[in-house]
Amino acid sequence: MRIPCPHCGERGNDEFVYLGAAALTRPAADAPAEAWHSYVYLRDNPAGLHSELWQHTHGCRRWLVVARDTRTHAVFSATDAAV
Amino acid sequence: MGYSFLSLVREALRGQTGWRPAWRDAAPKPAYDAIVVGGGGHGLATGYYLAKEHGLTNIAVLEKSYIGGGNTGRNTTIIRSNYLLPGNERMYEKSMQLWEGLEQDLNYNAMVSQRGVLNLYHSDAQRDVYARRGNAMRLHGVDAALLNETGVRKLYPWLDFDNARFPIRGGLLQRRGGTARHDAVAWGFAHGADRLGVDIVQNCEVTGFRISGGAVQGVETTRGYIAAPKIGLAVAGSTSRVAALAGLRLPIESHVLQAFVSEGVKPLVDGVLTFGAGHFYVSQSDKGGLVFGGDIDGYNSYAQRGSMPVVEDVMESGMAIMPAIGRLRVLRQWGGLVDMSMDGSPIIDRTPIDGLYLNAGWCYGGFKATPGSGWCFAHTMARDEPHFINSALRLDRFATGAVLDERGAGPTPNLH
Amino acid sequence: MAELSAFTKVKSVAATHGSTTAMPIEPRSVVSITAWRGAAPALADAAQVTFGLTLPQPGRWIEHNGLAAIWAGPGHWWLQRDGRSELLAELAPLAPHAGLIDMSDARAVLRLSGPAARDILMGLLPLDLHPRSFTPGCAASTLAAHMGVHVRQLDDAPTYDLSCLRSYAGSLWRALELASAGPLRLPAA
Amino acid sequence: MSRLASGGLIDRSLSHRFAFDGRLYNGHPGDTLASALLANGVRLFGRSFKYHRPRGVLSAGPEEPSALVELRGGARREPNTPATTIELYDGLEATSQNRFPSLGFDLLAVNNLLSPLLSAGFYYKTFMWPASWWEKVYEPLIRRAAGLGRAAGLPDPDHYDRAHLFCDVLVIGAGPAGLAAALAAGRRGARVVLCESDPLLGGRLLAETGEVDGMPGADWAAHAEAALRDCPSVTILRRTSVASVFDHGSYVAVQRVADHKPQPDPHEPRQREWRIVAKRAVLAAGGFERLAAFSGNDRPGVMLAGAVRTYLNRFAVAPGKSAVVLTGGGDGWRTVADLTRHGVPIAAIVDRRREISPEQHKLAAASGAWLHLGAKVTGTRGGPALWGVDIAGADGVPRFVSSDLLAVAGGWNPAVHLTSHLGGKPVWNEAACAFLPGALPPGMAVAGAAAGTFALSAVLAEGAAGGAAAAEAAGFSGPAPSVPQASDAAIAPTPIWIIDGGKQKAFVDLQHDVTLKDIALAHREGFVSVEHLKRYTTLGMATDQGKTGGVAGMAAMAALTGRGMAETGTTLHRPPFTPVAIGALAGHHRGKDFRPARLTPAHRWAAEQNASFVETGPWLRAQWFTQPGETDWLQSCMREVNAVRGSVGVCDVSTLGKIEIAGPDAGALLDFLYINTFSTLPVGRVRYGTMLREDGFVFDDGTTARLERDRWVMTTTTANAPRVLQHMEFVHQVLRPDWRVAFISVTDQWAQFAVAGPRAREVIAATLDPGENVSDAAFPFMACGSFTTLGGVTARLFRISFSGELAYEIGVPSAYGDALARRIMAAGAAFGITPYGLEALGTMRIEKGHPAGGELNGQTTAIDLGMGRMMATKKDFIGRAMAQRPALRDPQRPTLAGIRPLRPQDRLRAGAHLLAKDAPSTIAHDAGWVTSVAFSPSLGHWIGLAMLTNGPARHGEIVRADDPVRGGSVLVEVVPPCFVDPEGARLRG
Ligand SMILES: Cc1cc2nc3c(=O)[nH]c(=O)nc-3n(C[C@H](O)[C@H](O)[C@H](O)COP(=O)(O)OP(=O)(O)OC[C@H]3O[C@@H](n4cnc5c(N)ncnc54)[C@H](O)[C@@H]3O)c2cc1C
Numbered sequence A: 001m002r003i004p005c006p007h008c009g010e011r012g013n014d015e016f017v018y019l020g021a022a023a024l025t026r027p028a029a030d031a032p033a034e035a036w037h038s039y040v041y042l043r044d045n046p047a048g049l050h051s052e053l054w055q056h057t058h059g060c061r062r063w064l065v066v067a068r069d070t071r072t073h074a075v076f077s078a079t080d081a082a083v
Numbered sequence B: 001m002g003y004s005f006l007s008l009v010r011e012a013l014r015g016q017t018g019w020r021p022a023w024r025d026a027a028p029k030p031a032y033d034a035i036v037v038g039g040g041g042h043g044l045a046t047g048y049y050l051a052k053e054h055g056l057t058n059i060a061v062l063e064k065s066y067i068g069g070g071n072t073g074r075n076t077t078i079i080r081s082n083y084l085l086p087g088n089e090r091m092y093e094k095s096m097q098l099w100e101g102l103e104q105d106l107n108y109n110a111m112v113s114q115r116g117v118l119n120l121y122h123s124d125a126q127r128d129v130y131a132r133r134g135n136a137m138r139l140h141g142v143d144a145a146l147l148n149e150t151g152v153r154k155l156y157p158w159l160d161f162d163n164a165r166f167p168i169r170g171g172l173l174q175r176r177g178g179t180a181r182h183d184a185v186a187w188g189f190a191h192g193a194d195r196l197g198v199d200i201v202q203n204c205e206v207t208g209f210r211i212s213g214g215a216v217q218g219v220e221t222t223r224g225y226i227a228a229p230k231i232g233l234a235v236a237g238s239t240s241r242v243a244a245l246a247g248l249r250l251p252i253e254s255h256v257l258q259a260f261v262s263e264g265v266k267p268l269v270d271g272v273l274t275f276g277a278g279h280f281y282v283s284q285s286d287k288g289g290l291v292f293g294g295d296i297d298g299y300n301s302y303a304q305r306g307s308m309p310v311v312e313d314v315m316e317s318g319m320a321i322m323p324a325i326g327r328l329r330v331l332r333q334w335g336g337l338v339d340m341s342m343d344g345s346p347i348i349d350r351t352p353i354d355g356l357y358l359n360a361g362w363c364y365g366g367f368k369a370t371p372g373s374g375w376c377f378a379h380t381m382a383r384d385e386p387h388f389i390n391s392a393l394r395l396d397r398f399a400t401g402a403v404l405d406e407r408g409a410g411p412t413p414n415l416h
Numbered sequence C: 001m002a003e004l005s006a007f008t009k010v011k012s013v014a015a016t017h018g019s020t021t022a023m024p025i026e027p028r029s030v031v032s033i034t035a036w037r038g039a040a041p042a043l044a045d046a047a048q049v050t051f052g053l054t055l056p057q058p059g060r061w062i063e064h065n066g067l068a069a070i071w072a073g074p075g076h077w078w079l080q081r082d083g084r085s086e087l088l089a090e091l092a093p094l095a096p097h098a099g100l101i102d103m104s105d106a107r108a109v110l111r112l113s114g115p116a117a118r119d120i121l122m123g124l125l126p127l128d129l130h131p132r133s134f135t136p137g138c139a140a141s142t143l144a145a146h147m148g149v150h151v152r153q154l155d156d157a158p159t160y161d162l163s164c165l166r167s168y169a170g171s172l173w174r175a176l177e178l179a180s181a182g183p184l185r186l187p188a189a
Numbered sequence D: 001m002s003r004l005a006s007g008g009l010i011d012r013s014l015s016h017r018f019a020f021d022g023r024l025y026n027g028h029p030g031d032t033l034a035s036a037l038l039a040n041g042v043r044l045f046g047r048s049f050k051y052h053r054p055r056g057v058l059s060a061g062p063e064e065p066s067a068l069v070e071l072r073g074g075a076r077r078e079p080n081t082p083a084t085t086i087e088l089y090d091g092l093e094a095t096s097q098n099r100f101p102s103l104g105f106d107l108l109a110v111n112n113l114l115s116p117l118l119s120a121g122f123y124y125k126t127f128m129w130p131a132s133w134w135e136k137v138y139e140p141l142i143r144r145a146a147g148l149g150r151a152a153g154l155p156d157p158d159h160y161d162r163a164h165l166f167c168d169v170l171v172i173g174a175g176p177a178g179l180a181a182a183l184a185a186g187r188r189g190a191r192v193v194l195c196e197s198d199p200l201l202g203g204r205l206l207a208e209t210g211e212v213d214g215m216p217g218a219d220w221a222a223h224a225e226a227a228l229r230d231c232p233s234v235t236i237l238r239r240t241s242v243a244s245v246f247d248h249g250s251y252v253a254v255q256r257v258a259d260h261k262p263q264p265d266p267h268e269p270r271q272r273e274w275r276i277v278a279k280r281a282v283l284a285a286g287g288f289e290r291l292a293a294f295s296g297n298d299r300p301g302v303m304l305a306g307a308v309r310t311y312l313n314r315f316a317v318a319p320g321k322s323a324v325v326l327t328g329g330g331d332g333w334r335t336v337a338d339l340t341r342h343g344v345p346i347a348a349i350v351d352r353r354r355e356i357s358p359e360q361h362k363l364a365a366a367s368g369a370w371l372h373l374g375a376k377v378t379g380t381r382g383g384p385a386l387w388g389v390d391i392a393g394a395d396g397v398p399r400f401v402s403s404d405l406l407a408v409a410g411g412w413n414p415a416v417h418l419t420s421h422l423g424g425k426p427v428w429n430e431a432a433c434a435f436l437p438g439a440l441p442p443g444m445a446v447a448g449a450a451a452g453t454f455a456l457s458a459v460l461a462e463g464a465a466g467g468a469a470a471a472e473a474a475g476f477s478g479p480a481p482s483v484p485q486a487s488d489a490a491i492a493p494t495p496i497w498i499i500d501g502g503k504q505k506a507f508v509d510l511q512h513d514v515t516l517k518d519i520a521l522a523h524r525e526g527f528v529s530v531e532h533l534k535r536y537t538t539l540g541m542a543t544d545q546g547k548t549g550g551v552a553g554m555a556a557m558a559a560l561t562g563r564g565m566a567e568t569g570t571t572l573h574r575p576p577f578t579p580v581a582i583g584a585l586a587g588h589h590r591g592k593d594f595r596p597a598r599l600t601p602a603h604r605w606a607a608e609q610n611a612s613f614v615e616t617g618p619w620l621r622a623q624w625f626t627q628p629g630e631t632d633w634l635q636s637c638m639r640e641v642n643a644v645r646g647s648v649g650v651c652d653v654s655t656l657g658k659i660e661i662a663g664p665d666a667g668a669l670l671d672f673l674y675i676n677t678f679s680t681l682p683v684g685r686v687r688y689g690t691m692l693r694e695d696g697f698v699f700d701d702g703t704t705a706r707l708e709r710d711r712w713v714m715t716t717t718t719a720n721a722p723r724v725l726q727h728m729e730f731v732h733q734v735l736r737p738d739w740r741v742a743f744i745s746v747t748d749q750w751a752q753f754a755v756a757g758p759r760a761r762e763v764i765a766a767t768l769d770p771g772e773n774v775s776d777a778a779f780p781f782m783a784c785g786s787f788t789t790l791g792g793v794t795a796r797l798f799r800i801s802f803s804g805e806l807a808y809e810i811g812v813p814s815a816y817g818d819a820l821a822r823r824i825m826a827a828g829a830a831f832g833i834t835p836y837g838l839e840a841l842g843t844m845r846i847e848k849g850h851p852a853g854g855e856l857n858g859q860t861t862a863i864d865l866g867m868g869r870m871m872a873t874k875k876d877f878i879g880r881a882m883a884q885r886p887a888l889r890d891p892q893r894p895t896l897a898g899i900r901p902l903r904p905q906d907r908l909r910a911g912a913h914l915l916a917k918d919a920p921s922t923i924a925h926d927a928g929w930v931t932s933v934a935f936s937p938s939l940g941h942w943i944g945l946a947m948l949t950n951g952p953a954r955h956g957e958i959v960r961a962d963d964p965v966r967g968g969s970v971l972v973e974v975v976p977p978c979f980v981d982p983e984g985a986r987l988r989g
């Protein structure tokens, strides 16, 4: 698999570290327990388009948000998580 | 006709023409007392034990494709009960005990072979972690032996002890561990369940649930609506997709795990070996192929195939402990969809929807659990409450914090 | 001041492969510079004004008056000069816009030069080093032989600077040794 | 001898001597082992998997199911190698396999007689009684009988290389389609990589007699190769098989660099794995001829008709003295023509059709063969070699012909395998009578026989068009490519799958001995899906993966179910395309080179001090320093601890993770990462902190120093250093991108040493350049600052202590690490300074009750470790919310405690479980476990740390440490975790 790093160009997935769903928002410190449970543990895990976090650990070390189809592995976009 | 040497001889004399299907290819009925979704080992075992232990015979196992074609048919067949945490250990040990009498029970040779599982360790710290696990097993009354380097050399003299980057210092051995023939496990449970009247319905995909008043009523399938007051999910890598049809969001991600088989050779590896300083485990099938694998690829996937870095990692790790396999050839590699739970341990429990039960989160280790999982799930479904044996494998443990994190890796399925 | 080469395990510091040579480049003064969010333009201006240095674009490096700027990530550069100097202090004018951290000793660098250099690196780096896509002025980080490495091309000899974490120096040397053991015998590009 | 007098692509001027089963033969360069043995009249090559039936050569390529041998000997023995792919070299040695005692006389051939019993899946129905016999009796017998060749059992002595290629167009296969594609793309200037598994380019052109551009096919292939060499952007890789396709244009090819030699040259890899990244690919892999299923179709002497042509034309070998040709259509007639041209008598031609063309009648007449139209083969005769064929004519009348070669033209399977590696399912095409590529991997196109195009002229045109289109898509446009010309008529595919009648076994899988009867049995027992069929009968699961027989097996099932081929489908093709050596995929990464090693800057110094090194993750760390007279590690360790506690010691702590943090928001970041507060820490001070994961369990711990207002340096554990950095990058980039903070790992930038012991201050003072003040007043406990040493080298000094003694850590840029170690030693010489290693370090931290690896195992909470009160309540930090979950605050959780043996001479062991003193040894009474132990020289007995249910409340209680796996049970007293100087007087001294 190759991930198109927006900074370094397309690279093999062994240069990256995967974290999982990118669409999760860290709850406020005083959010109810369910919100934390959901953030830390529950996942949509879709078969299809998945927005996910990868770090280009052996490249620019940036965390990226990659849109990828989990059935075909087709990558539609990769953007810097902080931008 | 029962399976035996005699029946085989009789059939040999008449050209093997007297056999009937190992299980009926049942058409779905409009309603059942209970339905198990997923015709993998777990689903079929659940069907079998529902009938055998709880007398529920008006039941069906629904499989979207052909039975045993999921992870049951694509795993590295290692069975063992060498877990650390009591919540896990008692279930895996129950399973091991069921394996031990399975063939006679099912009248099907699933080739359960207790040739021993040896986990190699490479440092003092790792030895102590294994000792803690081995001691926990012994407290459970389960066999475990901690070998030093000499002990390992006696069993596997040709491992790379001397020239290794991570020298082998010893291993944790469970002699009762071993392998079982993956396909035969599915077919055997199907055969056994069928003989008790369970309908095994293939090419029947569950596409929706009817739920009213917080209770499940039945399932929509590609072969029509089927009603049932109790529905159990045992769909492994598809768990999130199927559960989503019932509105559930779960602590599970689907990842790909690859496996490999080499060309067949004369006996080389007797038992099961695992590498403690990398990701590699291997055994030799009765057909002669080395069956081996490593870590998950580490990203969500439903594609049943992996990527190259893991292939190389597996081969490197294999060569690191067994430099003698360099010239053996990989014959085939494939992938399965493993349902990685957020603490690495399974879930066998009720769900917030009445009558809907969940069997999932097997990660890359559920084959060994097949009989035990089916037994526990059948109990949970039939009695509407978990058995003590699966009482820790709860769905709400993530909310309460009573997680079963064998490796201390935290809530990231890709790190298990 | 007794400095010790990062390549202490290497018997002779320079090795040759035909007319292709490899030798450590040390010591160097290197500072990691990371612009605060949104401050990259200001940082670039400051670098231009103070040092006459145009901070390079992604995947590039540049040298001006012996001071090299190597792109290391978005808003992130390594500024580097051969030999030991008080580079961190010298770069203080950039500090309002960025975090500056000394990393002069953090990495070990080998300079690989000569006709076989590219073929040897093909055995090591999962990067397209073909002159159509990697030329003098290019720089990249990647993973090779299970180590994070950085490579930049200096000239058409071709010459490359290949670096890794200093603690990996012996293993990098070993990896190069293995990669050049069976010369790839490809037709010249 | 059946070597033809002339022709072939062999070098008759040279002769190679080789041995098969100990007998010596001669062959020529250009031969394969199969062709050379056939030339020597050898027919019997091996035994089949199950019935041990005699088997010969079926094919001339990698699809070979039968002629498998053990190649070479000793550590280089390679089982299951198809003789049809082994390039002959001088001195080659090969042995037949899966037979005992000899190939000619094999005892297990008795299985053939038992075959009525050994039907598909028979083992699932028996061997169940008595239960204990499975492991003891049945399975060992089965295992010994199974498998084919023998593994070497010795470490592979050769090495394997890995390399990377990037290209615009990857062309897979160098037959006419591939050559035309590569030329078209290469002439446009695209970077082309052409991979061909054969040593020669040309594909079927080398085996057939057709002409291209007015020259014999093989000559055209040579011209094409020369033309490709003239294209500077084309790379040709011969002996290189594309094994697998991965996502996003990634391919893996394996080059057999030195397999055609007895052993690689010095430094030469045996094989090389190419990782290829291609913008586009043209699959031109050709096709595999099918073996029809008919009675007796496995006898040595039954050969694919196309392979017969290969042996005749390419290898100048007549694979028989007299042939029968069985065909369903035109393709077999090429074999008729070629046999005739080479003077091999044809005894009979059996064409399943009732009508043939006038040219074919002419060919038949010229061959002098007995022509049977509308006829079929009903059996073969012979022992280990064919000597006759039974034929049933259209009239049903049986006839017998003597013959030692039966050439079977069963039709062709396009080599679609690589199109399926990303899941694409081949689709049945009625017109081509074959499965053709279905959904293709992105960027891949298919040309030639692989696409079901069989006429040479069309193959060439399709190849050229495919190459041009691929180049175009990669950005290289140009004029339409010139298409090499061939004049051949398309041959209608008229396959023969299954020929019924006859009493012998009809095989669909020659290697695994799967017959039509097995398919019928599978059908009867309900294994009707092709996937069940495959798994139940093992059809297509052998080393050849069913390349020649598989589709016939599917056809048999299709016939039984009446479902037709399209609906029946085919099983999935998976990587690799042909089996690949495990060594080749592992490359150099084995033995000591399995993973790189990290060495500290003072490694050489430590080695000179006689350090024993231990692997800790990627690092090698000094474990202890053996002194003359010391015979075991414990002695060395105790001496080192005593030296530190008594005077002073020095320890290399460079492996600990160091992360330098700069910027105005660094304090906020630290407050967010740690459970305790850092932003209030004054400049010049150090604080200990603990980090949680977001799920509330402890992640890592260490000290962080504030060097300047906006400059901090954090230390992490050695093991977690990379993950902590990654975690911080996540927190900064994803959660708090606005914070003005920058950090990088400086682990490798600084060589760092702990100097510990009552004399540490004097040693540090003497280590620093003159004039530096490290008095307690100027530099108290938990101070940090910048100094100089070694005559002006910047040194970072931290007054922190892991050992519990007066201690400092001093860091210098790594290049000075070696010098600093020596400087410290010199400075401490007067006090007998002692280098100490990991064991002594561990012993002292256990004496002090500091949690480390065994306690920070990812399963413990801050409360468990006695650090609950460190958790700030007024700020948000990672893990704060989830740490509140009830199960994490359960008072019954095991918590950190110390233990010491009741009898001082007892040894403690980590991993032992703790139970109440008299409790039975069952899990219900499990109360915790021992996490770390050490022999404390300070106390003179073993001590340990443990996680114990309700630990702090149990100080003074006697519990039992059970360690059944090492056979021991020890009574211990629960004590506070800190054993030495609990008030901390020494470290403040
Ligand atoms: C490569 C690999 C190696 C492994 N190695 C081991 C090992 O050595 N030891 C071990 O113990 N475990 C191992 N495992 C894990 C083990 O294989 C699984 O945990 C176990 O087989 C799961 O069984 P199951 O019956 O739950 O799932 P499956 O066998 O996957 O069965 C689930 C079934 O549900 C069906 N299904 C899905 N959706 C629907 C729907 N909507 N309607 C109807 N049916 C549906 C699927 O088609 C499938 O047949 C491995 C897994 C893999 C992939």
Ligand SMILES: NC(=O)c1ccc[n+]([C@@H]2O[C@H](COP(=O)([O-])OP(=O)(O)OC[C@H]3O[C@@H](n4cnc5c(N)ncnc54)[C@H](O)[C@@H]3O)[C@@H](O)[C@H]2O)c1
Residues within 6 Å of the ligand: D172, D173, D174, D175, D176, D177, D178, D195, D196, D197, D198, D202, D203, D204, D205, D208, D240, D241, D242, D243, D284, D285, D286, D287, D331, D412, D415, D447, D448, D449, D450, D454, D455, D456, D459, D491, D577
């Ligand atoms: N019935 C018929 O008329 C009929 C049937 C089949 C083939 N043919 C003839 O066969 C030829 C087809 O030409 P073509 O170019 O399509 O095929 P080809 O068989 O001539 O060439 C394919 C080449 O690809 C190589 N190859 C296959 N897989 C590979 C892999 N994974 N990696 C590397 N190399 C690989 C093979 O070694 C072979 O040399 C034509 O000459 C055609 O006339 C005719």
Ligand SMILES: Cc1cc2nc3c(=O)[nH]c(=O)nc-3n(C[C@H](O)[C@H](O)[C@H](O)COP(=O)(O)O)c2cc1C
Residues within 6 Å of the ligand: B073, B074, B075, B076, B077, B182, B261, B285, B287, B289, B291, B304, B331, B332, B333, B334, B335, D531, D540, D541, D542, D545, D572, D574
């Ligand atoms: C334990 C085990 C042994 C296997 N042995 C073989 C084998 O000898 N030959 C083979 O072709 N495939 C073998 N396979 C792989 C299967 O052919 C198949 O790839 C796997 O079941 C996954 O199915 P799929 O490839 O159809 O997706 C084996 C699989 C398993 C789980």
Ligand SMILES: [Zn+2]
Residues within 6 Å of the ligand: A005, A006, A007, A008, A009, A056, A059, A060, A061, A062
């Ligand atoms: Zn990047």
